[in-house]
Amino acid sequence: MSKRIDVKDLNVYYGKFLAVEGVNINIDARSVTAFIGPSGCGKSTFLRTLNRMHEVLPGARVEGEVLLDGDNLYAQGVDPVTVRSQIGMVFQRPNPFPTMSIRDNVLAGVKLNNRRISKSDADALVEKSLQGANLWNEVKDRLNKPGSGLSGGQQQRLCIARAIAVQPDVILMDEPCSALDPISTLAVEDLINELKENYTVVIVTHNMQQAARVSDKTAFFNIAGAGKPGKLIEYADTQTIFSNPSVKATEDYVSGRFG
Amino acid sequence: MATATTTIARKRSALTRGQLPSYAPWAVVAAAVILAAAIMALVGFNALGWGVLSAVLFTIGLVTWSAAAEGSRKAKDKLATCLVVGSFLIAVLPLVSVVWIVLVNGLPGLVTPGFLGTSMNGISGLQDNTSVNTGSRVLGGIYHSLMGTLLITLWATVISVPIGLLTSVYLVEYGNDRALARAIRFFVDVMTGIPSIVAGLFAAALFAAISGPGTKTGFVAAVALSVLMIPVVVRSSEEMLKIVPNELREAAYALGVRKWRTILKVVIPTAISGIASGVTLAIARVIGETAPILVTAGFATKINMDVFSGWMSSLPTFIYTQILNPTSPANPGPSVQRAWAAALVLIIMVMLLNLGARLVARFFAPKTGR
Numbered sequence: 001m002s003k004r005i006d007v008k009d010l011n012v013y014y015g016k017f018l019a020v021e022g023v024n025i026n027i028d029a030r031s032v033t034a035f036i037g038p039s040g041c042g043k044s045t046f047l048r049t050l051n052r053m054h055e056v057l058p059g060a061r062v063e064g065e066v067l068l069d070g071d072n073l074y075a076q077g078v079d080p081v082t083v084r085s086q087i088g089m090v091f092q093r094p095n096p097f098p099t100m101s102i103r104d105n106v107l108a109g110v111k112l113n114n115r116r117i118s119k120s121d122a123d124a125l126v127e128k129s130l131q132g133a134n135l136w137n138e139v140k141d142r143l144n145k146p147g148s149g150l151s152g153g154q155q156q157r158l159c160i161a162r163a164i165a166v167q168p169d170v171i172l173m174d175e176p177c178s179a180l181d182p183i184s185t186l187a188v189e190d191l192i193n194e195l196k197e198n199y200t201v202v203i204v205t206h207n208m209q210q211a212a213r214v215s216d217k218t219a220f221f222n223i224a225g226a227g228k229p230g231k232l233i234e235y236a237d238t239q240t241i242f243s244n245p246s247v248k249a250t251e252d253y254v255s256g257r258f259g
Numbered sequence: 260m261a262t263a264t265t266t267i268a269r270k271r272s273a274l275t276r277g278q279l280p281s282y283a284p285w286a287v288v289a290a291a292v293i294l295a296a297a298i299m300a301l302v303g304f305n306a307l308g309w310g311v312l313s314a315v316l317f318t319i320g321l322v323t324w325s326a327a328a329e330g331s332r333k334a335k336d337k338l339a340t341c342l343v344v345g346s347f348l349i350a351v352l353p354l355v356s357v358v359w360i361v362l363v364n365g366l367p368g369l370v371t372p373g374f375l376g377t378s379m380n381g382i383s384g385l386q387d388n389t390s391v392n393t394g395s396r397v398l399g400g401i402y403h404s405l406m407g408t409l410l411i412t413l414w415a416t417v418i419s420v421p422i423g424l425l426t427s428v429y430l431v432e433y434g435n436d437r438a439l440a441r442a443i444r445f446f447v448d449v450m451t452g453i454p455s456i457v458a459g460l461f462a463a464a465l466f467a468a469i470s471g472p473g474t475k476t477g478f479v480a481a482v483a484l485s486v487l488m489i490p491v492v493v494r495s496s497e498e499m500l501k502i503v504p505n506e507l508r509e510a511a512y513a514l515g516v517r518k519w520r521t522i523l524k525v526v527i528p529t530a531i532s533g534i535a536s537g538v539t540l541a542i543a544r545v546i547g548e549t550a551p552i553l554v555t556a557g558f559a560t561k562i563n564m565d566v567f568s569g570w571m572s573s574l575p576t577f578i579y580t581q582i583l584n585p586t587s588p589a590n591p592g593p594s595v596q597r598a599w600a601a602a603l604v605l606i607i608m609v610m611l612l613n614l615g616a617r618l619v620a621r622f623f624a625p626k627t628g629r
């Protein structure tokens with residue numbers, strides 16, 4: 001299962017501060033979309049509005065529409081919890097639950113919601129998710145050990161396994177490789193390529209090569225100055241953004257001539 | 260063929276400075292102790308003065324020697340070390356002497372057969388006079404007070420922990436610095452400073468209004484103690500919940516987990532070791548309260564296991580009444596012995612609770628390792 005996302009005229013606020021202004025973007029199902037842009041331009045902020053995680057912060061709010069296969073996430077009466085169970089998220093810093101074993105971390109989405117699951121189904125789900133996250137071989141002998149005993153890269157892949165275990169339609173990743181070594185990064189990138197077959201993936205990255213390697217389309221965000229809102233400057237095929245962008249700022253940024 | 264061997268003359272390394280010989284501290288200790296003894300012999304000997312004087316002489320001697328041999332930086336270091344160790348000794352001295360005095364005075368009573376297993380039921384001045392006159396063993400014990408203390412504290416815990424924990428959950432997870440949250444924080448701070456007798460009077464007045472004046476039961480005492488316990492539990496649990504990283508909450512939300520489930524299954528389990536040890540310390544804090552129990556549960560000499568009716572004794576009130584109104588006014592000796600032994604039991608309980616807090620914290624702590 002995989003769904004498309006269409007954003008219409010989205011403004012994102014922290015209290016009175018307008019952090020991101022006027023975003024319009026159409027993200028295809030079964031594709032990888034990369035968000036790039038300078039620090040503080042609102043990539044994380046915008047990403048978090050796509051599964052209603054933004055409003056978790058006090059005072060944070062959103063204007064505009066985000067359509068998941070045509071259904072507005074911000075319509076009256078939409079339960080954010082339902083939205084989040086369909087749109088998963090992987091954070092910049094690996095955050096496995098310290099009180100849970102590796103196995104329970106993978107099953108967290110099921111267990112925390114008190115859904116009944118038979119032992120054999122649980123075993124199958126754990127194996128499938130860990131294999132999906134390229135982690136199975138490394139941890140299959142110590143599933144009952146604490147998740148916090150893994151290396152940083154393994155923890156991040158555990159978090160990815162945890163996110164895909166709830167079988168979402170969309171997976172959002174906020175700089176998932178920024179704390180990882182090149183080998184783990186490669187593993188995660190391979191994984192993103194595989195995930196694309198079943199999920200819609202949106203990834204924030206500061207690494208141009210990574211964006212070029214993994215994404216089908218790339219969105220460049222920029223900010224006019226401190227205190228100004230971030231904006232979506234250009235959104236096109238990754239090829240176009242990196243070789244033949246239509247906006248000068250994009251060209252400057254991707255060629256490193258920025259600022 | 261002969262090889263030319265060069266011998267490098269051993270000289271002092273340019274990197275080191277003069278050093279005190281390793282026996283220096285011991286030599287200074289010996290000198291300071293002997294000198295202090297000599298001075299004390301001149302002015303009249305007493306052990307405390309001897310100890311203090313030795314310490315002062317030791318500090319002066321070591322620092323001067325170090326200044327001469329090693330330079331001023333090392334000397335200042337030695338001075339600071341002496342001051343730190345000295346303050347530490349001054350700080351633990353009262354503690355050690357309290358434990359020592361209670362141990363010495365309480366042990367004879369504690370090892371008397373029947374002290375832990377019997378109550379004061381039927382013990383009057385008669386029995387005490389006999390045991391003093393004939394030298395037979397002191398009768399009577401603290402079983403009723405021990406049970407009273409355990410039951411009252413248990414009930415106080417049962418009342419305080421849910422209220423305190425829920426309050427702290429509200430403050431951390433839902434309060435958001437709202438007016439209500441700020442008001443609760445303020446009143447919790449005020450409650451922390453309430454004199455315990457006031458808590459006792461409050462509970463007494465509350466139950467006087469509910470079930471008639473003069474209601475004195477173990478439960479009233481438990482309510483009084485929970486007035487003292489709740490703020491401690493709220494404060495310690497709040498601190499523990501606050502240090503649970505926000506990332507864990509967000510991780511759970513991002514999996515589509517509801518807020519209350521996140522709190523119940525992620526936040527509280529992550530903080531449980533700190534919460535549990537905070538609760539244990541709160542218990543240790545109220546277990547020795549005397550005044551609020553006196554005005555709410557009275558004092559009993561019989562075993563009463565029912566917290567909802569009848570007066571109840573507890574260890575602190577037992578000590579208080581035994582000292583203030585000895586069972587036999589003519590021969591207070593047995594009462595004093597029982598009071599010291601009860602105090603020893605109380606101290607042991609508090610120490611066990613503190614030890615328990617550590618074990619609980621270790622037991623619940625998130626497991627790490629591979």
Ligand SMILES: Nc1ncnc2c1ncn2[C@@H]1O[C@H](COP(=O)(O)OP(=O)(O)OP(=O)(O)O)[C@@H](O)[C@H]1O
Nearest residue numbers: 014017019037038039040041042043044045046057
């Ligand atoms: N919790 C918050 N409260 C108020 N303002 C915030 C908050 N988080 C972010 N901001 C502001 O919103 C703007 C966008 O921040 P955001 O974290 O989305 O940037 P970003 O593009 O993800 O940057 P980076 O690449 O460094 O992660 C910044 O000006 C930031 O100061």
Ligand SMILES: [Mg+2]
Nearest residue numbers: 043044045174
């Ligand atoms: Mg960011």
